[in-house]
Amino acid sequence: MKKFQLGEFEEIVILTVGILYKEAYGVSIKKEIETRLSRNVSVGALQTALKRLEDKGYIKSFDGESTEERAGRPRKYFQITALGKKAIEYKKSTRESLYRAIPKIALKANMIGV
Amino acid sequence: MSTKVSPPQAFLRFFRWFCDRSLHPYVEGDLIELFRERVERYGKRKADLLFIVDVLFLFRPGIIRPLFMNQTTTPMGIYENYIKIGWRNLLRNKGYSMINIGGLAAGMSVAILIGLWIYDELSFNKYHENYDRIAQVYRMETWDGVREANTAQTTGLGTLLRNEYGSHFDRVTMVRARTEERVISSIEKKFTETGFFIQAEGPAMLSLRMKYGSPDGLKDMNSILLSSTVAKKLFGDTDPVGQSISMDAKWDLRVAGVYQDIPKNSDFHDASYFATLDRYLDGWASLNAWDNYHMYVYVQLKEGADFETITSIIKDCTLPHLNEEHTQTNPEIFLHPMKKWHLYSEWENGFETTSNKLMTVWYYGAIGVFVLLLACINFMNLSTARSEKRAKEVGIRKSIGSLRRQLVQQFYGESFMVSFLAFVIAIASVQLGLPWFNEISDKNISIPIAEPKFWLSGFAFVLVTGLLAGSYPALYLSSFSPARVLKGAFKPGRGGATPRRVLVVVQFSVSILLTIGTIIVYQQLEFAKNRPVGYDRQSLIGLRAASPEFHGKYDVLRNELKNTGAVVDMAEANYSITDIRGWNPGFSWGEKKYEPAFNTIFVSYDYGKTIGWEFIEGRDFSREFASDTAGIVINESAAEIFGIKKPVGEFLKWAPGGTDRGTFKILGVVKDMVKGSPYEPTHPSVIFLSRYDMQWLYVRLNPGVGTHDALRKVERVFATLVPSAPFDYTFADEDYAAKFEEEERIGKLAALFSALAIIISCLGLLGLAAFTVEQRTKEIGIRKVLGATAASLWRMLSREFIILVTIACFIAVPLGCYLMNAWLQQFIYRLPLGWEVFAISCVGGILITIITVSFQAMKAAATNPVSSLRSE
Numbered sequence: 009m010k011k012f013q014l015g016e017f018e019e020i021v022i023l024t025v026g027i028l029y030k031e032a033y034g035v036s037i038k039k040e041i042e043t044r045l046s047r048n049v050s051v052g053a054l055q056t057a058l059k060r061l062e063d064k065g066y067i068k069s070f071d072g073e074s075t076e077e078r079a080g081r082p083r084k085y086f087q088i089t090a091l092g093k094k095a096i097e098y099k100k101s102t103r104e105s106l107y108r109a110i111p112k113i114a115l116k117a118n119m120i121g122v
Numbered sequence: 123m124s125t126k127v128s129p130p131q132a133f134l135r136f137f138r139w140f141c142d143r144s145l146h147p148y149v150e151g152d153l154i155e156l157f158r159e160r161v162e163r164y165g166k167r168k169a170d171l172l173f174i175v176d177v178l179f180l181f182r183p184g185i186i187r188p189l190f191m192n193q194t195t196t197p198m199g200i201y202e203n204y205i206k207i208g209w210r211n212l213l214r215n216k217g218y219s220m221i222n223i224g225g226l227a228a229g230m231s232v233a234i235l236i237g238l239w240i241y242d243e244l245s246f247n248k249y250h251e252n253y254d255r256i257a258q259v260y261r262m263e264t265w266d267g268v269r270e271a272n273t274a275q276t277t278g279l280g281t282l283l284r285n286e287y288g289s290h291f292d293r294v295t296m297v298r299a300r301t302e303e304r305v306i307s308s309i310e311k312k313f314t315e316t317g318f319f320i321q322a323e324g325p326a327m328l329s330l331r332m333k334y335g336s337p338d339g340l341k342d343m344n345s346i347l348l349s350s351t352v353a354k355k356l357f358g359d360t361d362p363v364g365q366s367i368s369m370d371a372k373w374d375l376r377v378a379g380v381y382q383d384i385p386k387n388s389d390f391h392d393a394s395y396f397a398t399l400d401r402y403l404d405g406w407a408s409l410n411a412w413d414n415y416h417m418y419v420y421v422q423l424k425e426g427a428d429f430e431t432i433t434s435i436i437k438d439c440t441l442p443h444l445n446e447e448h449t450q451t452n453p454e455i456f457l458h459p460m461k462k463w464h465l466y467s468e469w470e471n472g473f474e475t476t477s478n479k480l481m482t483v484w485y486y487g488a489i490g491v492f493v494l495l496l497a498c499i500n501f502m503n504l505s506t507a508r509s510e511k512r513a514k515e516v517g518i519r520k521s522i523g524s525l526r527r528q529l530v531q532q533f534y535g536e537s538f539m540v541s542f543l544a545f546v547i548a549i550a551s552v553q554l555g556l557p558w559f560n561e562i563s564d565k566n567i568s569i570p571i572a573e574p575k576f577w578l579s580g581f582a583f584v585l586v587t588g589l590l591a592g593s594y595p596a597l598y599l600s601s602f603s604p605a606r607v608l609k610g611a612f613k614p615g616r617g618g619a620t621p622r623r624v625l626v627v628v629q630f631s632v633s634i635l636l637t638i639g640t641i642i643v644y645q646q647l648e649f650a651k652n653r654p655v656g657y658d659r660q661s662l663i664g665l666r667a668a669s670p671e672f673h674g675k676y677d678v679l680r681n682e683l684k685n686t687g688a689v690v691d692m693a694e695a696n697y698s699i700t701d702i703r704g705w706n707p708g709f710s711w712g713e714k715k716y717e718p719a720f721n722t723i724f725v726s727y728d729y730g731k732t733i734g735w736e737f738i739e740g741r742d743f744s745r746e747f748a749s750d751t752a753g754i755v756i757n758e759s760a761a762e763i764f765g766i767k768k769p770v771g772e773f774l775k776w777a778p779g780g781t782d783r784g785t786f787k788i789l790g791v792v793k794d795m796v797k798g799s800p801y802e803p804t805h806p807s808v809i810f811l812s813r814y815d816m817q818w819l820y821v822r823l824n825p826g827v828g829t830h831d832a833l834r835k836v837e838r839v840f841a842t843l844v845p846s847a848p849f850d851y852t853f854a855d856e857d858y859a860a861k862f863e864e865e866e867r868i869g870k871l872a873a874l875f876s877a878l879a880i881i882i883s884c885l886g887l888l889g890l891a892a893f894t895v896e897q898r899t900k901e902i903g904i905r906k907v908l909g910a911t912a913a914s915l916w917r918m919l920s921r922e923f924i925i926l927v928t929i930a931c932f933i934a935v936p937l938g939c940y941l942m943n944a945w946l947q948q949f950i951y952r953l954p955l956g957w958e959v960f961a962i963s964c965v966g967g968i969l970i971t972i973i974t975v976s977f978q979a980m981k982a983a984a985t986n987p988v989s990s991l992r993s994e
Contacts, residue, residue: 033148033152034148034149034151034152035152035155035156038152038156050175050176050179050180051149051152051153051156051176051179051180052176052178052179052180052181052182052185053179055145055149055152055180055184055185056182056183056184056185059145059184059185060184074151077154077155077158078151078152078154078155079151079154081147081148081150081151081154082147082148082151083148083151084148084151
C-alpha cells in the first residue's frame with residue numbers, strides 16, 4: 009500500500025527537521041545531516057527534497073528573521089506537520105514489522121556467509 | 123568585515139535568473155551563509171569553488187522556475203476582467219450591440235468585398251507563369267495629327283522580330299488579332315466557340331496547364347488545343363488527344379492537347395481553343411506581309427532583360443519595310459509589359475493616361491474606405507453616447523487605482539473584441555454573398571482561405587478598425603475625472619455632442635453622395651438605352667453563316683424561311699449589326715475627295731427590310747432595278763460629310779488605297795444605326811450590295827407567331843438546308859443590351875454599396891435617437907404632464923437630426939455635382955445633369971431620417987408619463 013510516499017533521502021531530511029525542532033532551516037539541516045550521517049549533502053538536493061516534502065504536506069515552512077550574515081536574506085524554517093508525523097510513523101512501523109518478520113536463522117546464516 | 127567577500131557574481135546572477143521566485147530569497151540566504159562560513163574555514167578560493175558546485179547542483183527541476191506562469195499572472199487577471207465586463211456590457215444592451223456589431227460587420231463586408239475585387243483586378247494575368255517577362259508589341263503612329271497606340275501588327279513585324287532580333291527574346295509568337303468565332307464539331311456534336319489562332323510557341327509562352335497532351339502540340343498545322351470545357355462538351359471525360367474534329371466544316375484538325383480553362387482574370391480567358399496561325403492564314407497570306415495589320419505579336423524577354431532597353435532597340439525596326447506614306451506617320455514600336463495590360467492600356471495622343479479600369483479601381487477603393495469609415499463612425503458615436511453608463515465604472519476603476527493607460531487599454535480591448543466579432547460575421551456574410559457578388563461584378567472571386575496573407579491582412583484590418591473605432595471612446599472615456607463622475611455632476615452626453623454631430627453630418631454626406639452617384643449612373647444607362655438606334659431590334663435574330671454550305675443557298679433559305687410563316691424576311695451582311703468593323707477611305711464626288719474612312723458594309727438585297735431601316739430620303743436596294751448592284755445606301759452622318767444637297771441620285775467614286783472599285787449611285791439615305799458603343803456618336807456608313815463573303819445572317823421573326831414556335835420552325839429549315847452549321851442565334855436586342863454590361867455592373871455595385879451605406883447610417887441614427895430619447899425620458903414625462911402634445915414632442919426630438927442631415931445635403935450636392943460631371947465626361951452621348959437628381963437624393967435622405975428618428979420619438983411621446991417619472 010502506497011499510503012505515504014517518502015523517499016530515502018526525504019526520510020532523512022524530515023527526520024532531521026524533527027531533530028532540529030524549531031531550528032530547522034537550510035544550512036542547519038545540511039550540517040546536522042552531514043555531522044550525524046557523515047555524508048555530503050548538496051544545497052540543491054536538500055532544497056529539492058524540502059520542496060517536495062512541503063508539496064506533499066509533510067512539513068510546513070514559515071519565514072524567519074533576516075540576518076546580517078545572510079546578506080539580509082530571511083531564513084525559512086521548517087516544521088513537521090501532523091501528516092508528516094503520520095508518514096514517518098508509518099514508515100517506521102512498516103520497517104519494524106518487516107524486520108521482525110525476518111527469521112533469526114536467516115540473519116545468522118547470513119552472518120556465516122559473510 | 124565579511125561583507126567584503128562576496129560569492130562569484132556571475133554564478134549568483136545565474137542562480138537568481140533560474141531560481142523559482144518563491145524559493146529564491148531563502149536559498150540565496152543559505153548559499154551566502156554557507157559561503158561565508160567556508161571562506162573563514164577554507165579560504166576564498168575553495169569557498170568559491172564550493173559555491174559554484176552548489177549553484178550547479180541547484181540547477182535542477184523543482185528549483186528552476188516554471189517558464190511562463192510567473193511573469194503573466196498579474197496582468198492576466200485584469201484582462202480577464204476587461205473581457206468579462208466588455209462581454210456583459212454587450213449582452214446587457216442587446217439592441218445597441220446589434221446595431222454596433224451589425225453595422226461594423228456590414229461595413230467590413232463591403233470593405234472585404236471591395237478589397238478582394240481590387241486584389242483580383244491587380245493580379246490580372248498573373249496566371250501566366252512568364253507574367254514578368256511577356257510583353258505585347260505595340261505601335262505608335264500619328265494619324266491626322268494624333269498619336270495613336272495600335273495593337274494590330276503585320277505578319278512581317280512578327281517574323282522580323284523572330285529572325286533579326288531573336289537573340290533578345292526567349293519566345294516570339296503571333297496571334298490572329300482578336301478572338302475568332304468558329305464552329306467546332308466532332309462526329310455527332312457541334313458548337314460555336316471563340317478562340318485564338320496562334321503560333322506554335324504561344325501555348326508554352328502562356329504556360330497553359332495541360333490536362334492531356336503537350337503545349338508544344340501546335341507544331342503541326344492541322345492540330346488544335348482545346349480547353350477542358352470544350353473537350354468535355356465534345357468528348358466527355360475521355361482523353362481526346364489524337365481524335366479529329368472539324369472546324370467550320372472545312373478543316374479537319376487533330377486534337378493535340380487539352381488545357382485547363384484559363385481563369386477569368388486573364389486576358390486570354392475566353393480562349394476555348396488554340397489553333398495554328400498557319401491554319402488561319404491557309405496560304406492566302408504570307409508570314410512576311412507588310413500591308414495587312416491583323417496580328418497581335420507577343421514576346422517573352424530573356425531572363426533579366428528589361429522592357430525599356432529592348433524597346434529602344436526595336437523602336438524603328440519597321441521603317442525599312444514601310445512605304446513612304448506610312449513612314450510619315452512616324453511609327454514607333456514598343457513593348458507593353460503584361461503586368462500593365464489590364465489597368466494601364468489607354469493612351470491619349472501618345473501618352474499613357476489613367477484608364478477607366480484604373481479609375482474604377484480607385485472609385486471602388488474610395489467607396490470601400492468610406493463605407494468602412496461610416497461603420498466606424500457609428501461605433502464611435504454609439505460608444506460615446508453610451509459613455510454615461512460607463513462613466514461610473516470609469517470613476518470606480520480610477521479610484522481603485524486604475525491608471526489612465528489601463529483604461530485606454532480596456533476600451534481599446536473592447537473595441538478590438540467588437541471588431542473581431544464583426545470580422546467573423548463579415549467573413550461569414552462575404553462567403554455567403556460572394557456567388558451573388560461574382561455574378562454582378564462578372565468576376566470569379568473566392569475567399570483565399572489557404573492564403574496566410576489574407577488572414578494577416580484580415581487581422582491587420584481588425585486592428586486598424588478597432589483602433590479607428592475605439593480611439594474616441596478610449597481616449598475620451600478615460601479622461602473622466604473620478605470625483606465628478608461619482609458625485610453625479612458629470613454630464614458626458616453634452617461633452618461628446620459636437621463631435622457626434624460632426625460625425626452624423628459626415629455620415630449622411632457620404633450616403634447622400636453615393637445615392638446621387640447611383641441615380642445618375644442609372645439615369646445615364648437608361649438614357650443610352652433609350653437612344654434611337656436606327657433599326658428595329660425586336661424579334662431580330664442573327665447568326666454567323668460560318669459554313670461553306672451557306673454558299674449559293676441564299677434564295678432557297680430565304681424562301682423556305684418565309685414559307686414557314688414565322689419569318690418576315692431574311693438577309694445577309696459581311697459584318698454583325700453590333701460591330702463597327704470595316705473601314706475604308708477613298709471616296710470622291712466629282713472633284714471633291716473625302717479624306718476620312720467610312721464604315722463600309724456589304725449587304726444583300728433584303729437587309730433593309732429585315733433589320734428595319736428608317737429611310738429619310740430615297741429608297742432601298744431593289745431587285746427590280748438591275749443597276750442597283752452599283753448602288754449604295756448611305757447614312758445621315760455620311761450624307762453630312764459628303765455635303766451634297768440632294769444626295770439621292772448622285773454618283774460617288776470609290777478607290778480605296780488607289781485601286782478603283784467603280785462608281786456608285788446613291789439610292790437612299792437612312793438614319794444612323796448605333797452599331798458600336800451606345801455612348802459614342804454614330805459613324806458615317808456607306809452600304810454596298812454584295813453576294814460574297816457574307817458572314818452574318820439576319821432573320822426577322824414574325825411578331826404574330828410566338829417566339830418559341832418561330833424559332834423551332836426556323837431551326838428546322840436550317841437543319842434541313844445547312845445541316846453542318848449549328849443554329850447558334852442571338853437576339854439583336856440582347857446583343858445590344860450586352861453593350862451596357864460594364865455600366866450596368868457599375869450601376870449595380872454602386873446601388874449595392876450606397877444601399878449599405880444608407881442602412882449603416884440609419885442604424886447609427888436609430889441608435890443615437892434611441893439614446894437621446896432615453897436620456898430625456900424624465901424631461902419628456904414632465905413636458906407631457908405640463909400639457910405638451912405628441913406632435914410638439916416629436917418636433918423637439920427630430921429637429922436636431924433633421925438640421926444635421928440638411929447640412930449634410932449642402933455638402934453632398936456640390937460634391938456630387940462635381941464628381942458626377944467628371945464621370946459623365948467619358949461619354950459623348952450623355953445625360954444633361956438636372957437638378958431633380960439632387961433634389962430627390964436630398965429629400966430622400968431627409969425623409970429617411972425623419973422616419974428613423976420618428977420611430978423613437980413617437981414611442982417616447984406615446985409613453986405614459988407616470989411610468990417614466992415613477993422610477994427612482
